[in-house]
Amino acid sequence: MTGLKRLLAAAAVSGAALTGAMAQETIFLSTQLRPVEEATKVRQIILKGAPGPVTFVVEEPSPFQTRMDAETQAGKRTISMVGALHGELAPLVASKGLEPVDGLVAKATALGVPDAMMALGKLGTNSQMYIPWMQATYIMAARKEALQYLPAGADVNSLTYAQLKDWAKAIQDKTGKRALGFPAGPKGLLARFFQGYLYPSYTGGVVATFKSAEAEAMWGAFKDLWAHVNPNSASYDFMQEPLMAGEVMIAFDHVARLKDALVAAPNDYVTFPAPSAGKGRGFMPVVAGLGVAPNAPNKAGAMATIEHLLKPETQIAMARELGFFPVVKADLPADLPGGIKLLVEGVAKTQGAKDALVSLLPVGLGAKGGEFNKVYVDTFQAIVLRGAPIRATLDAQAATLQTIMNETKAPCWAPDKPGDGACKVN
Amino acid sequence: MTGAPVSRRLRGLVFWSGIAMLCVWVLAPIYLIALGAFGGRAGVFRWPKSLMPWDTTLAAMQAFLAVDGVWAAALNGALVAGLTMLFSLLLGAPAGYALARYAFAGQSAFRMLVVLTRAFPLAILALPLTVTFIRVGLYDTAVGVALVHTALALPFAALVSSSLFMGIPRELEEAAWVFGCTGFQAFRKIVLPLALPGLAAAAIFAFVISWNEVFAASVLTVRNKTLTAYLLTVLAESPLHFRFAGGFLLILPSVVFMFAVRKYLFAMWGVANR
Amino acid sequence: MSRSRLLPYLLIGPATVFLLALFVAPLVQTIALAFTHDGAASLANFAKMVGDLNFGLSIRNTFLLVLTVIPLQLCLALAMAMMVQKLEKGRDLVLWILIIPLGASDLAAGLVWLSILQDRGYFNTVLNMLGLVDGPVNWLSYETPVSLFVGVVLAELWRATAIVLVILIAGLQLIPKEYAEAAEIFGADAWTRFRRITLPLLKPSIQSALILRTVLAFEVFAVVYALSGRNFPVLVGEAYAWQHGNQNNGVAAAYAILVMAISLAATVVYIKALATRPETQP
Numbered sequence: 004m005t006g007l008k009r010l011l012a013a014a015a016v017s018g019a020a021l022t023g024a025m026a027q028e029t030i031f032l033s034t035q036l037r038p039v040e041e042a043t044k045v046r047q048i049i050l051k052g053a054p055g056p057v058t059f060v061v062e063e064p065s066p067f068q069t070r071m072d073a074e075t076q077a078g079k080r081t082i083s084m085v086g087a088l089h090g091e092l093a094p095l096v097a098s099k100g101l102e103p104v105d106g107l108v109a110k111a112t113a114l115g116v117p118d119a120m121m122a123l124g125k126l127g128t129n130s131q132m133y134i135p136w137m138q139a140t141y142i143m144a145a146r147k148e149a150l151q152y153l154p155a156g157a158d159v160n161s162l163t164y165a166q167l168k169d170w171a172k173a174i175q176d177k178t179g180k181r182a183l184g185f186p187a188g189p190k191g192l193l194a195r196f197f198q199g200y201l202y203p204s205y206t207g208g209v210v211a212t213f214k215s216a217e218a219e220a221m222w223g224a225f226k227d228l229w230a231h232v233n234p235n236s237a238s239y240d241f242m243q244e245p246l247m248a249g250e251v252m253i254a255f256d257h258v259a260r261l262k263d264a265l266v267a268a269p270n271d272y273v274t275f276p277a278p279s280a281g282k283g284r285g286f287m288p289v290v291a292g293l294g295v296a297p298n299a300p301n302k303a304g305a306m307a308t309i310e311h312l313l314k315p316e317t318q319i320a321m322a323r324e325l326g327f328f329p330v331v332k333a334d335l336p337a338d339l340p341g342g343i344k345l346l347v348e349g350v351a352k353t354q355g356a357k358d359a360l361v362s363l364l365p366v367g368l369g370a371k372g373g374e375f376n377k378v379y380v381d382t383f384q385a386i387v388l389r390g391a392p393i394r395a396t397l398d399a400q401a402a403t404l405q406t407i408m409n410e411t412k413a414p415c416w417a418p419d420k421p422g423d424g425a426c427k428v429n
Numbered sequence: 430m431t432g433a434p435v436s437r438r439l440r441g442l443v444f445w446s447g448i449a450m451l452c453v454w455v456l457a458p459i460y461l462i463a464l465g466a467f468g469g470r471a472g473v474f475r476w477p478k479s480l481m482p483w484d485t486t487l488a489a490m491q492a493f494l495a496v497d498g499v500w501a502a503a504l505n506g507a508l509v510a511g512l513t514m515l516f517s518l519l520l521g522a523p524a525g526y527a528l529a530r531y532a533f534a535g536q537s538a539f540r541m542l543v544v545l546t547r548a549f550p551l552a553i554l555a556l557p558l559t560v561t562f563i564r565v566g567l568y569d570t571a572v573g574v575a576l577v578h579t580a581l582a583l584p585f586a587a588l589v590s591s592s593l594f595m596g597i598p599r600e601l602e603e604a605a606w607v608f609g610c611t612g613f614q615a616f617r618k619i620v621l622p623l624a625l626p627g628l629a630a631a632a633i634f635a636f637v638i639s640w641n642e643v644f645a646a647s648v649l650t651v652r653n654k655t656l657t658a659y660l661l662t663v664l665a666e667s668p669l670h671f672r673f674a675g676g677f678l679l680i681l682p683s684v685v686f687m688f689a690v691r692k693y694l695f696a697m698w699g700v701a702n703r
Numbered sequence: 704m705s706r707s708r709l710l711p712y713l714l715i716g717p718a719t720v721f722l723l724a725l726f727v728a729p730l731v732q733t734i735a736l737a738f739t740h741d742g743a744a745s746l747a748n749f750a751k752m753v754g755d756l757n758f759g760l761s762i763r764n765t766f767l768l769v770l771t772v773i774p775l776q777l778c779l780a781l782a783m784a785m786m787v788q789k790l791e792k793g794r795d796l797v798l799w800i801l802i803i804p805l806g807a808s809d810l811a812a813g814l815v816w817l818s819i820l821q822d823r824g825y826f827n828t829v830l831n832m833l834g835l836v837d838g839p840v841n842w843l844s845y846e847t848p849v850s851l852f853v854g855v856v857l858a859e860l861w862r863a864t865a866i867v868l869v870i871l872i873a874g875l876q877l878i879p880k881e882y883a884e885a886a887e888i889f890g891a892d893a894w895t896r897f898r899r900i901t902l903p904l905l906k907p908s909i910q911s912a913l914i915l916r917t918v919l920a921f922e923v924f925a926v927v928y929a930l931s932g933r934n935f936p937v938l939v940g941e942a943y944a945w946q947h948g949n950q951n952n953g954v955a956a957a958y959a960i961l962v963m964a965i966s967l968a969a970t971v972v973y974i975k976a977l978a979t980r981p982e983t984q985p
Contacts, residue, residue, distance in 0.1 A: 032651070039671055
């Protein structure tokens with residue numbers, strides 16, 4: 004027993020010594036830029052000019068929350084700063100995982116971060132809880148040889164879901180290939196497609212309209228569309244790989260997850276907005292922010308690192324290397340790689356569409372974000388992949404959805420009508 | 430029983446091709462993932478693929494090894510596995526000796542506890558452990574991860590060493606007492622040398638268990654990840670050629686470990702079943 | 704005398720304290736977690752588990768997998784063991800090769816088989832060379848549940864047969880050669896010798912191999928996950944999904960307890976079914 008005790012004591016001492024020696028290091032925990040090539044670029048290019056040593060550690064959203072909460076509960080911090088999506092940072096206010104960063108507001112505003120975006124960063128408090136970091140959205144990309152199969156009268160820049168289906172069907176009829184792809188793999192972002200694109204376009208809402216008549220019709224139409232979707236979609240996490248492989252010709256995904264294909268062969272692709280339906284053309288802007296943890300082991304380092312990341316040249320490097328766009332005023336240079344130009348075009352067309360219908364990322368769900376996504380993915384799996392009856396599935400999943408809303412008391416967010424109290428599924 | 434020479438040769442042929450097939454069954458998949466690992470991004474898309482290593486480059490593997498932290502994680506993984514090996518022997522071997530040599534009240538309760546450890550998906554326990562570990566300062570340390578891995582490896586170490594000691598005749602030890610050795614001296618001079626190869630195998634088995642464990646290792650660490658845990662976060666969202674490179678890298682040590690323990694492994698399980 | 708009565712407790716003391724701290728304490732916390740909801744005792748987590756879309760499917764898949772893989776694995780390992788026993792030359796080398804997968808993690812094994820079975824993988828390449836397929840064929844999608852299942856079974860056979868093999872060979876080594884020699888003198892052929900002598904004497908080894916493998920098989924998911932993504936849900940995979948993806952530790956704990964109950968039940972079944980009388984053993 005004494006042997007074990009001595010070992011444990013030695014371990015504790017060496018652990019403490021380690022923490023001491025690393026005091027100058029800033030640990031930066033991020034839910035963004037997780038894929039290995041992106042994380043490597045952050046470490047080797049983006050953080051190169053940071054004022055002190057920064058250790059960039061990535062974590063998926065759920066373990067991220069767990070870790071922040073565990074550190075808060077235990078009262079000991081390893082992490083100095085965090086980078087995450089707006090919706091992932093929001094729950095940290097209640098769980099005391101963020102410290103106000105008002106000291107950086109003047110600087111950020113001077114650099115041209117829009118006021119509306121700064122206001123989002125207050126997360127409903129009177130202080131600045133995070134500083135906007137970078138933005139992105141989802142678009143569609145197609146290989147140029149697919150354009151010849153576009154149905155008559157369809158403009159690729161203002162497609163409807165019905166036309167997308169006809170297009171995919173035409174390709175399947177002519178080539179025998181199911182050439183449309185969605186990121187429906189375990190790590191794919193398909194839930195965001197339903198929340199930010201399909202549901203808003205068909206029903207004008209996300210939660211309130213979950214089991215509406217429009218939603219019922221929508222799932223029927225989507226199931227028909229899926230007949231022309233490549234069955235491997237259920238294992239696609241990133242659409243750039245199947246695009247490059249030629250397994251699919253038309254794909255929907257987050258810009259950062261299409262980037263590699265476009266950069267590798269910019270002349271082979273076109274980018275365009277996601278389709279529209281009865282209620283408009285849904286689209287979901289994504290904002291990621293930077294925050295500082297309370298009792299951060301290296302607060303000064305964290306603040307300095309945030310300043311470094313806001314510099315226009317850092318922000319342009321982020322766009323060039325990673326496909327995330329600046330939040331500060333920074334003109335993207337003309338010599339951007341062709342693939343990045345395609346992304347910029349796609350995003351501009353999406354934002355500028357006449358019928359654009361903005362949908363926000365889920366807010367106020369806290370740690371239930373995963374279960375919220377599960378409702379949409381489970382509904383999809385049941386109806387589209389397993390052929391369950393639409394009405395019954397929607398009713399069953401709506402009950403789960405309502406429970407989540409009641410438990411988190413999250414009020415509705417756009418495009419549902421914002422209001423007080425837990426959002427209601429009508 | 431022996432047939433004509435022709436039929437004997439035929440039987441030998443069938444036998445040896447069976448052996449060859451078994452070896453191919455094990456080795457071919459490793460060879461193929463090596464092709465994937467060295468094939469680079471273009472290799473993943475190529476159709477049809479070549480089964481010969483002509484299309485391979487070192488580029489993918491080099492890029493992989495250049496990823497920040499791979500080497501540190503490999504070192505850390507080895508450290509954690511080494512500590513696990515040490516802890517599980519220090520805790521497991523004495524317990525095994527007690528189970529083998531003494532009849533005492535509570536023996537079956539202890540055995541039950543040890544077996545139960547294996548029947549629960551241990552990674553689920555990593556979460557309650559996280560908060561405790563942060564409080565006592567074991568969070569994000571190699572020792573902390575090694576302690577959890579020891580909980581995984583201890584049942585093997587205890588049960589296997591108990592069988593090992595059971596296999597060493599008690600009379601040898603008693604003879605040593607007659608010649609004036611103390612109990613401890615008898616153990617050190619007589620029992621330990623006989624049990625050592627088996628204990629070494631059990632220790633290396635503990636090493637392998639720790640090396641391959643992913644979930645506890647990734648939840649309990651931030652910076653000091655083991656290689657497998659590091660690869661999990663890195664690989665989950667990486668393109669296929671990276672994943673294949675990582676998979677290949679994870680299998681390589683196994684080839685070496687198994688070479689090191691191949692003789693003792695059978696001795697260890699042999700007595701363990703008695 | 705009192706010293707020697709104390710000694711065993713001193714010897715198992717550290718291990719007991721260790722397991723209490725690192726296994727029993729968090730286990731109790733987890734069980735408590737599974738049976739509470741919003742701070743009150745409740746079965747809500749179990750209700751949520753049972754009501755989940757994937758619950759029935761994951762139970763079915765897990766049992767299907769275990770009931771297919773374990774018997775196949777036992778037969779394969781027995782065949783391997785009998786062949787290796789006959790080897791005179793190169794036994795060491797062959798054994799080494801056969802046990803290599805023992806040290807491979809599930810994560811790696813899943814990736815290995817993914818590289819073989821994916822659309823543009825080596826399996827399709829071989830089929831193409833044989834002229835059986837023209838282009839990449841899908842084996843692992845939701846539209847091809849049978850071949851997906853076969854793929855998972857193959858990967859599990861590859862990865863985890865080695866541990867059964869090791870236990871069986873170790874057991875074979877303990878069987879005195881004289882038994883078989885005697886039987887041979889009385890004219891028993893190879894099959895009879897195997898069935899009447901080797902197999903009964905190997906029962907304890909078979910029992911430990913089955914218990915160990917079954918417990919581990921109920922815990923498997925990394926291989927399944929690598930090959931099938933969400934297309935083939937299994938129990939422990941669901942537990943991890945609830946813990947990590949959905950961040951609901953209560954439901955994850957409920958799944959974990961269910962898995963433990965099933966594993967323990969299987970262990971009891973094996974112990975009953977394969978009971979050996981000590982006097983029949985050498």
